[in-house]
Amino acid sequence: MIGIFDSGVGGLTVVKEIKRALPNVSIIYFGDTARLPYGNKSAQTIQKYSCEITEFLAEKGCRTIVIACNSASSVAAGFLREKFPGLKIYDVVSSGAEAIVEATRSKKVGVIGTTATIASDVYRQKISQLDPKIEVFTKNCPLFVPLVEENWIGRSETKKIARVYLKELKLKKVDALLLGCTHYPLLEKVIAGVMGKRVKLVSSGCKLAEELRKKNINGSKNGDKYFVSDLTPHFMKLAGKILGKKITIEKVQLA
Amino acid sequence: MIGIFDSGVGGLTVVKEIKRALPNVSIIYFGDTARLPYGNKSAQTIQKYSCEITEFLAEKGCRTIVIACNSASSVAAGFLREKFPGLKIYDVVSSGAEAIVEATRSKKVGVIGTTATIASDVYRQKISQLDPKIEVFTKNCPLFVPLVEENWIGRSETKKIARVYLKELKLKKVDALLLGCTHYPLLEKVIAGVMGKRVKLVSSGCKLAEELRKKNINGSKNGDKYFVSDLTPHFMKLAGKILGKKITIEKVQLA
Numbered sequence: 001m002i003g004i005f006d007s008g009v010g011g012l013t014v015v016k017e018i019k020r021a022l023p024n025v026s027i028i029y030f031g032d033t034a035r036l037p038y039g040n041k042s043a044q045t046i047q048k049y050s051c052e053i054t055e056f057l058a059e060k061g062c063r064t065i066v067i068a069c070n071s072a073s074s075v076a077a078g079f080l081r082e083k084f085p086g087l088k089i090y091d092v093v094s095s096g097a098e099a100i101v102e103a104t105r106s107k108k109v110g111v112i113g114t115t116a117t118i119a120s121d122v123y124r125q126k127i128s129q130l131d132p133k134i135e136v137f138t139k140n141c142p143l144f145v146p147l148v149e150e151n152w153i154g155r156s157e158t159k160k161i162a163r164v165y166l167k168e169l170k171l172k173k174v175d176a177l178l179l180g181c182t183h184y185p186l187l188e189k190v191i192a193g194v195m196g197k198r199v200k201l202v203s204s205g206c207k208l209a210e211e212l213r214k215k216n217i218n219g220s221k222n223g224d225k226y227f228v229s230d231l232t233p234h235f236m237k238l239a240g241k242i243l244g245k246k247i248t249i250e251k252v253q254l255a
Numbered sequence: 256m257i258g259i260f261d262s263g264v265g266g267l268t269v270v271k272e273i274k275r276a277l278p279n280v281s282i283i284y285f286g287d288t289a290r291l292p293y294g295n296k297s298a299q300t301i302q303k304y305s306c307e308i309t310e311f312l313a314e315k316g317c318r319t320i321v322i323a324c325n326s327a328s329s330v331a332a333g334f335l336r337e338k339f340p341g342l343k344i345y346d347v348v349s350s351g352a353e354a355i356v357e358a359t360r361s362k363k364v365g366v367i368g369t370t371a372t373i374a375s376d377v378y379r380q381k382i383s384q385l386d387p388k389i390e391v392f393t394k395n396c397p398l399f400v401p402l403v404e405e406n407w408i409g410r411s412e413t414k415k416i417a418r419v420y421l422k423e424l425k426l427k428k429v430d431a432l433l434l435g436c437t438h439y440p441l442l443e444k445v446i447a448g449v450m451g452k453r454v455k456l457v458s459s460g461c462k463l464a465e466e467l468r469k470k471n472i473n474g475s476k477n478g479d480k481y482f483v484s485d486l487t488p489h490f491m492k493l494a495g496k497i498l499g500k501k502i503t504i505e506k507v508q509l510a
Binding site for chain 1: 295297398416485
């Protein structure tokens with residue numbers, strides 16, 4: 001069983017990719033909706049929350065954990081690997097960095113994400129470790145998550161805000177752009193429209209799913225389970241939109 | 256001592272009004288930054304958080320509590336009054352409703368707030384109790400808080416979004432508009448610009464401060480104290496902007 005967690009509903013874009021690559025594996029999802037968003041919280045707080053969730057997923061029988069939240073991957077992945085040596089922990093940041101290194105030819109790439117993710121500078125560090133010649137340009141886009149949550153995906157205001165955010169990266173002539181937040185694949189069309197055809201958009205979910213597939217992760221088909229720390233109509237609606245089907249969601253209290 | 260709480264930094268707009276009305280009273284502020292925002296969380300979760308914070312403030316010696324968060328006022332004020340009969344509990348929703356009833360002449364008013372506040376319909380109920388003849392038109396504006404947090408207050412995109420949100424209320428020809436979220440006074444100029452001169456903007460903080468002044472609340476001038484559940488540079492920056500001075504902020508863990 002694969003345990004997957006995020007601060008909210010966004011991690012379901014990663015679930016979608018994993019289910020596509022490994023249709024026979026059951027997943028357990030945890031969305032920390034009572035304490036979202038993580039993007040503007042301190043590293044210490046995010047580590048504490050991530051630790052509680054990992055314990056919950058391990059108790060449910062997951063030996064493979066996927067951190068499907070960029071903020072948590074940025075500041076808590078190393079912390080969790082040290083604290084839980086018996087678990088195999090994947091994170092969207094490592095996968096995203098590998099994916100963009102493979103995608104670029106001009107060696108100029110862009111990374112967008114929440115304020116916490118970009119401030120942590122973890123993408124730049126990971127990408128530099130893989131290929132020190134790559135120039136990395138970053139930009140935080142804190143309004144993208146609320147715009148997705150508000151379902152303003154196709155609106156002109158969203159396009160206008162995307163133009164403001166992406167202007168500099170466009171001027172730098174990057175040839176690949178990493179969507180460093182699990183909500184951003186939902187804005188793919190808008191972002192692609194602003195960046196133009198020559199810029200390849202890269203999301204972590206696809207690469208991460210491929211890695212899991214290569215590792216031949218097996219698991220009984222017990223059926224997937226979805227947990228949240230707070231149940232809201234909002235989560236139900238957006239979950240259906242992302243996964244393209246209705247799911248049963250259970251509320252649990254962690255702390 | 257007056258204890259004041261909010262999910263984050265927004266409640267400091269209420270602190271500012273209270274300090275203006277009662278310069279000799281000490282306050283203790285609690286901003287639940289580790290779990291913000293409340294606006295998209297369930298009533299049950301918001302009640303649990305509000306209860307924890309009230310216990311904290313009471314332990315610090317506060318006998319008067321001000322709920323400076325509209326989402327918490329909407330769904331947790333009654334719950335807290337029942338649970339803590341020894342405390343005097345004020346909330347921004349009751350004060351806001353009184354203020355707008357006093358402000359309107361045409362008996363057509365607008366109320367804007369977060370999705371949770373508007374969905375609770377609590378403003379409409381409170382206003383109708385005070386004057387059943389008043390017609391109340393409401394609109395949730397979920398992007399306003401992130402726009403303030405991003406400091407996009409003066410930008411054209413913010414004005415454009417405000418126009419979208421406020422269009423219907425303008426068509427209804429309301430003569431008073433209640434800013435039903437503590438962040439919104441920071442957008443007062445933008446909102447006033449869209450609504451036009453004939454619409455009076457009303458915020459809860461001012462009315463609530465006046466009520467406290469009338470009650471002759473006294474207290475030793477021990478100095479104000481500010482607590483948060485997560486310390487971020489963001490809070491420091493916005494707190495300085497709202498209060499117009501630098502404050503010392505202490506982090507505490509509640510749950």
